[in-house]
Amino acid sequence: MPRRLVHRAAVAEVFVTDAMVLGEDHFLVGSQWPRDHALYHPDTHHRSDPLLLSETIRQALVYLAHWHYGVPLTHRFVGYDMDFEITDPGALCVGGLPLPVELEARWQWTDRRPPRRYGARIEAALSVGGRSCGRGSLRVVALDERSYRIIRGSVGGADSAVAAAAEEPRRCVEPTLVGRLRNKDSVLEPGPTANEWLLRPDPDHAILFDHPTDHLPLMVLLEGFRQLGHLTTHSEAPQPGGPAFTLVSAAVDCLAFGELDVPTRLVVLEDETAAEKRAERRLRLDALQGDALIASCASVWAPVRLAMAGERPVGLPVPCA
Template sequence: MRDRSVLPIRGVNISEASGHRLSHLQTVPRHMVHRAAVSEVFLTDAQALGGDRFLVAAQWPRDHALYYPDSGGFTDPLLFAETIRQSMVYLAHAYYDVPLTHRFIGSDFHFEITDPELFRVIDVPLQPVLEARWTELESRPPNRVSLRVDVELTIAGSVCGRGSISAIAVDDKRYGLLRRRGAPSAADAQAQVPQQGTRIPAACVGRLREKDCVLERVAGGDWQMRAAVGHAVLFDHPTDHVPLMVMLEGFRQLGHLLTRAPSLCSEAGRTAAFLTAASVDCLAFAEVDAPIRLRVHDGYEPASRGGAGELRVDAVQSGRDVATATTVWAALPVAERVGVA
């Protein structure tokens, strides 16, 4: 295991590649990343490198109300996902004059962790740095911007991941038009009659608290996602649709459930399933007041591979596809010493 106990703890991280100094003393203002709670802000600084390239600094908590380490002692991969999302929003407001009142509508999202060992929890908070590249796909100022942000993740000076997010940023008027246009028709709403599901035990989906579970089992052996809009992290602020990060949580929880083979346990020397990559295509707005059916593509047999493999899932609501996702899982050794349970 690499020795990362010498991570800087006085608030400054120096990028060896660029010589730029990035502060970790405090988070960026919460409104700059569209978060209501300061505790949900992970970005701490950003610097422009020129040519639409940036360094973005963050600090990940060693423990968190929802994004806590797994039984193997690995940092939650969705902290990386949320850091990508926050980076896009922050760069848009801080460097590209996108008004703070604009709404962001995601279209596709991807992350990949290439060195999971660097995600192990240690004695100090991890201080990741993203090298981000902004691409403006289309601009109709000041009311609409179509954009893509690609990132490379570095922890303790080593590259260990990459990701991207595409979205459009629009004013309230255009958001309202798109929202009405994307709402399900009456026929669509009747195509899928909501079923009462049985909530899956939190431990089976990688969660500690029952209220963090968004997954239900319904008649016929299907799965559906139903997230409580009062959840303080999943719904950090009021919204009229299911956010991308909530969709990703549902896909992640289904993956945790399906990768749980009898051989997987938290004892030292054994293995645990770890989410190493996820890709999500957002096809339509998902409504908050109706369950979302999750349909797994054929051909996935996690138990035969110790929990490792690729899982493809379609999200269907009111008879129409709202998203599709692919998650990739790896079987990783559990450390003898786990930083946080």
């Protein structure tokens, strides 16, 4: 898959492999998920990172827009909302080979005004080897450069915005506390109060900022929400055989552009009434710049049993020879 057709600069970050037409606005999209990844790595139970689903849906929408619907490659894509749900985590266990997944996708135009503006939504069902295991959707608008500059106003270029964001040194949370492996992958920094955090991604991060941008990308906001959710649900160190939590669904609404050179505060609220009645934890995570809400995420974290030392995770495929 050519990198430009999924808006990626690095070959290693291209997950969509091909697509075929099943009917009018109906497609089958193939993808290959890596056995390991610097950012979207498997968890301790060898399950694939759920954000691989959201990134694959994003790439599928961009690819179909260019390949099938003829949206110009020079158009800017702006996300409005995204949601995903993992219904069968066991189907997404990593084995001895990269994981081949399929998206059965349906396309819907929401605001089509060519050649300047193309608004669209994609709904996708996820399966592995015919085994249904999740779903998701994404709504975007693709704008020509003139239209994009009009809605962005007097915002400076990507280089100046990234430079401004990098002026202050990062003091991010230890990566293991937010479910990440490397210091550069942690995007959370303690905020001004005990209940607030700052979203401080590394502007030189090769995956979060795969190519220049003048605003916080949707996937960066989603990574911040995921890390804050992990920190919240794992505030106490789990014991072997005890409870842990994994992200099984998220719904993100983007209400405004997130500027790179403006502090972004993250706050979390939990439905405590629901928590008393259910095993899972339901968190609402908000991103604010100043007093303005720029994005909100409703997430569900389901309990999983920690694998005992030396125990093989249930459902883990036997590595191929």
